[in-house]
Structure formats: C-alpha cells, structure tokens
Amino acid sequence: CYAHSALFDPATNKIRPLIIHTDTWCSSGQFLPDGTLLQTGGDLDGWKKIRKFLPCETTQLCDWEELNDVGLADGRWYATNQILPDGSVIIVGGKVVNSVEFYPPRGNGAVSFPFLADVEDRQGDNLYPYVHLLPNGHLFIFANNRAVLYDYEKNLILKNYPPLDGGPRNYPSAGSSVMLALEEDFSTAVIVVCGGAQFGAYIKMDTTIPAHGSCGRIVATSPDPVWEMEEMPFARIMGDMVMLPTGEVLIINGAQSGT
Numbered sequence: 001c002y003a004h005s006a007l008f009d010p011a012t013n014k015i016r017p018l019i020i021h022t023d024t025w026c027s028s029g030q031f032l033p034d035g036t037l038l039q040t041g042g043d044l045d046g047w048k049k050i051r052k053f054l055p056c057e058t059t060q061l062c063d064w065e066e067l068n069d070v071g072l073a074d075g076r077w078y079a080t081n082q083i084l085p086d087g088s089v090i091i092v093g094g095k096v097v098n099s100v101e102f103y104p105p106r107g108n109g110a111v112s113f114p115f116l117a118d119v120e121d122r123q124g125d126n127l128y129p130y131v132h133l134l135p136n137g138h139l140f141i142f143a144n145n146r147a148v149l150y151d152y153e154k155n156l157i158l159k160n161y162p163p164l165d166g167g168p169r170n171y172p173s174a175g176s177s178v179m180l181a182l183e184e185d186f187s188t189a190v191i192v193v194c195g196g197a198q199f200g201a202y203i204k205m206d207t208t209i210p211a212h213g214s215c216g217r218i219v220a221t222s223p224d225p226v227w228e229m230e231e232m233p234f235a236r237i238m239g240d241m242v243m244l245p246t247g248e249v250l251i252i253n254g255a256q257s258g259t
Contacts, residue, residue, distance in 0.1 A: 027039050038052055085137060098120075115141065116129065129143040169212075172197070211258070216230075
C-alpha cells in the first residue's frame with residue numbers, strides 16, 4: 001500500500017484524485033478550525049511529515065500541501081491527533097513513540113508520556129489511542145484497557161480511571177470510541193468504548209477468534225467514575241463510531257473476528 005487521496009463530491013458523484021507526495025499509511029489527522037485537514041506522520045518518507053489539505057469547489061483545483069519548513073519532532077505511525085481549545089493540535093503516541101507533541105510546534109518538542117509504555121503488551125494494543133477533550137480542558141486518553149485524565153499544559157496525569165473489562169480495545173486489537181453529546185450544563189462528558197479483538201488474535205494471526213461484543217460507558221468528569229457495561233447486537237473489531245445530529249451514535253463497518 002502507498003499513498004492515495006481523492007476528493008469526492010456527493011452532489012455529482014465524481015471523484016478527483018489528489019496529488020500527495022509522501023506516504024500517509026498509518027498516519028493521523030484532525031480538522032482545524034478553518035476546515036483545513038491536518039495530517040501527520042505515516043510510513044517511510046512520510047514518517048515525520050506534516051501536511052495540510054483545504055477543500056475547494058469542484059470547479060477549482062486544490063491539492064495537499066507538504067509543509068517543508070516544519071516537521072514532527074518524533075516520527076509517528078498509528079498516532080492520534082486532537083484539536084485543543086486554542087485551535088492547536090496535540091499529537092499523541094505512535095508505534096514505539098511514547099510521547100506527545102503539538103502543532104504548531106512548541107519549544108519543548110516531543111514530551112515523554114510514559115502511560116503509553118505502561119499499557120503496552122506483547123502485541124502492542126496502545127496504538128491509535130482514544131483521545132477526547134473534556135469540558136474542563138483536560139484530555140481523556142484511553143489505550144489498551146486503561147485511561148487517564150491528562151493535563152497537557154503541565155504534562156501531568158491527574159487521574160487514573162478504573163480498567164475496562166473485556167480485553168484490549170486499541171490497535172492492533174482496535175475497537176472504537178466516542179464522546180457523547182455533553183449533558184446538563186455542558187460540563188458532563190460521557191465516553192463510550194466498544195468492541196475490539198481478543199488478546200492473542202494478532203499474535204496468532206488468527207482470523208477466526210471472535211471479537212468483543214461489549215461496550216464500556218463512563219462519566220469521565222465524575223469524581224468517582226466507574227465503567228457501565230453494555231452489549232452490542234454482535235461483536236465488532238475495527239468499526240467506526242459516528243455521532244449523529246440526534247445525539248445517537250452510529251456504529252458501522254469492521255469485522256466480527258480476527259484482528
């Protein structure tokens with residue numbers, strides 16, 4: 001697999017290939033406040049790259065812009081990007097990269113984040129961590145089966161949440177996660193984590209091992225948070241969770257076994 005990118009216009013059902021110069025395989029992205037897609041990392045020549053894409057009308061030409069004056073401090077593969085209140089982006093983790101950094105870059109470069117190393121097991125299970133910005137300005141970061149409340153300004157872990165039952169939930173045992181619509185006075189945040197592969201499916205390369213069918217739901221802003229467990233209609237790995245305008249969550253795609 002190499003780098004592919006296209007712009008799809010649902011009104012005309014037309015696709016226009018985009019020019020992209022470096023490998024985005026296993027990269028991570030985040031939309032900026034102006035609608036620009038920021039994409040970071042990838043494979044081979046894309047390891048430390050930062051790219052931007054600003055969509056345009058179908059009558060115009062727009063393509064990826066490779067930023068040559070700035071790059072990642074640490075090369076990143078399977079990281080997660082999260083926009084922050086000031087419009088900047090925090091970039092969390094990646095394969096064998098237990099650190100965080102920011103775009104635009106901050107003076108301290110990449111900052112060590114040992115939590116990701118602490119939760120890593122024999123098959124990884126700490127890649128593409130789930131990162132959610134809470135109303136209190138801190139980050140809920142989940143990897144494998146554990147989560148922390150992280151103050152990214154001070155580089156401090158403020159809270160360790162209880163482990164989530166059911167096995168690993170992050171790549172290569174990837175489930176999916178979403179923060180529900182904020183409740184009450186927009187100060188209560190509920191996080192949901194669903195699905196994932198059984199531990200060992202990746203090591204054995206076994207496509208027949210059933211995935212998780214469970215979901216954990218936690219009030220991340222509670223002083224005494226606990227996971228409440230629910231079951232999906234069937235097990236799912238590598239699905240996607242999409243927030244709908246109704247406040248409901250649509251869970252789509254994925255597989256029922258393997259990794």
